[in-house]
Amino acid sequence: MTAIARHSAVWTPNALSTPSAVRRHNLGVVLRHVLERGPRSRATIAQETGLNKTTVSRLVGELLELGLLTERGIEARGTAGRPGHVIDVARDGAVALGLEVNVDYLSVQATDLAGGSRYRARETADNRAADSGTVLDRLAELVHGALVEVRAQGLRAIGATVALPGLVDVARGTLPAAPNLGWSDVAIVDELRARIGTPLLLDADNEANLAALAELWDGVAVGVSDFMYVSGQVGVGGGIVLGGELFRGYRGFGGELGHMVVDAAGALCACGSRGCLETRCGLEPLLAAAGGAPLSRRPVADLARRARAGDPEALAALDDCGVWLGVALGNVANLLSPEAVVLGGYFAPLAGWLTPAIERELSERVLGAAVPQVLASRLGAEAAVRGAAAIQLRRVVADPARIGSVIS
Numbered sequence: 006m007t008a009i010a011r012h013s014a015v016w017t018p019n020a021l022s023t024p025s026a027v028r029r030h031n032l033g034v035v036l037r038h039v040l041e042r043g044p045r046s047r048a049t050i051a052q053e054t055g056l057n058k059t060t061v062s063r064l065v066g067e068l069l070e071l072g073l074l075t076e077r078g079i080e081a082r083g084t085a086g087r088p089g090h091v092i093d094v095a096r097d098g099a100v101a102l103g104l105e106v107n108v109d110y111l112s113v114q115a116t117d118l119a120g121g122s123r124y125r126a127r128e129t130a131d132n133r134a135a136d137s138g139t140v141l142d143r144l145a146e147l148v149h150g151a152l153v154e155v156r157a158q159g160l161r162a163i164g165a166t167v168a169l170p171g172l173v174d175v176a177r178g179t180l181p182a183a184p185n186l187g188w189s190d191v192a193i194v195d196e197l198r199a200r201i202g203t204p205l206l207l208d209a210d211n212e213a214n215l216a217a218l219a220e221l222w223d224g225v226a227v228g229v230s231d232f233m234y235v236s237g238q239v240g241v242g243g244g245i246v247l248g249g250e251l252f253r254g255y256r257g258f259g260g261e262l263g264h265m266v267v268d269a270a271g272a273l274c275a276c277g278s279r280g281c282l283e284t285r286c287g288l289e290p291l292l293a294a295a296g297g298a299p300l301s302r303r304p305v306a307d308l309a310r311r312a313r314a315g316d317p318e319a320l321a322a323l324d325d326c327g328v329w330l331g332v333a334l335g336n337v338a339n340l341l342s343p344e345a346v347v348l349g350g351y352f353a354p355l356a357g358w359l360t361p362a363i364e365r366e367l368s369e370r371v372l373g374a375a376v377p378q379v380l381a382s383r384l385g386a387e388a389a390v391r392g393a394a395a396i397q398l399r400r401v402v403a404d405p406a407r408i409g410s411v412i413s
């Protein structure tokens with residue numbers, strides 16, 4: 006629940022200018038208050054938020070209608086005013102969908118307002134071999150399957166966020182470039198909306214940014230306000246969290262650690278540059294360096310198994326990858342002074358072999374002994390899709406009236 010709740014702040018006269026803006030804002034105040042503080046009566050909500058009782062009753066009525074709150078039981082004695090019906094978050098009301106298109110899979114996740122996972126599906130696919138239209142057709146089928154499942158549980162999907170492995174223009178809902186998919190200038194949100202049919206709030210974001218947020222809200226980085234997330238997902242993605250917020254940069258494409266140049270004269274990268282971190286630590290160069298059987302269905306698990314067995318070629322490749330990660334993360338540490346770096350995607354299950362080399366490089370390269378802690382994700386490959394569902398829920402919690410137009 007705390008993964009969704011944010012600060013409650015009652016409207017103050019200078020903050021908002023019109024009555025409807027005040028009402029929208031206060032809807033969020035009441036919903037967040039119940040999320041943060043738990044079930045309570047209208048009278049208690051009024052007393053604690055400073056809103057008057059009539060206003061709270063009207064706002065709660067709207068939130069009940071939107072299916073975001075539910076009414077149950079009578080509040081115990083010892084609270085403000087006469088005992089009244091307890092208002093609680095509707096765990097069996099709204100869900101948000103996280104969707105993910107990655108190079109080698111598609112996935113969907115439905116999360117309820119209390120942060121509970123209600124449905125999950127994943128399909129392996131070679132999306133590099135397919136055009137964007139074909140992949141979005143399949144993603145829409147996964148969405149339809151999810152909608153059938155959540156409806157069968159009596160839940161209503163209110164929105165979806167798509168996680169993508171490339172540069173995402175969040176405001177326009179487009180994907181200007183995804184070198185590892187070979188896609189450019191795809192109007193993801195419009196194309197997906199046309200395929201889904203059902204009215205849903207729909208937006209898109211970069212997969213590593215969403216995974217970084219999942220780590221901040223619900224993973225190993227809870228309570229860490231400044232960290233660099235680095236994700237192995239065929240390519241290498243990154244997400245920067247500063248002051249507890251995602252740092253996107255002026256054009257919104259910040260955090261692309263995979264394309265930090267670690268070897269100026271190095272190999273050509275899919276992005277057109279040379280010697281990017283991804284050319285050293287992307288899945289293909291890592292597996293090529295490790296040797297072993299090609300065409301494995303579970304290459305990362307096989308690499309971990311070989312490393313556990315002491316295979317010298319596997320251990321050397323992992324140590325080498327750790328060195329390049331350490332070089333890149335040392336630059337990040339000197340630039341941003343993060344408290345931690347978080348290893349996600351396929352770097353997480355390999356963290357035991359990568360971390361010693363990363364720490365060695367960091368301790369040699371970071372000034373002032375301000376070496377960030379190296380943490381391994383426990384959300385694994387689900388981080389991005391979980392972050393995608395969570396960010397959509399947070400937008401609804403911040404402004405519940407958004408969903409008024411998409412109730413189906």
Ligand SMILES: [Zn+2]
Pocket residue numbers: 263264274275276277278279281283
């Ligand atoms: Zn590159």
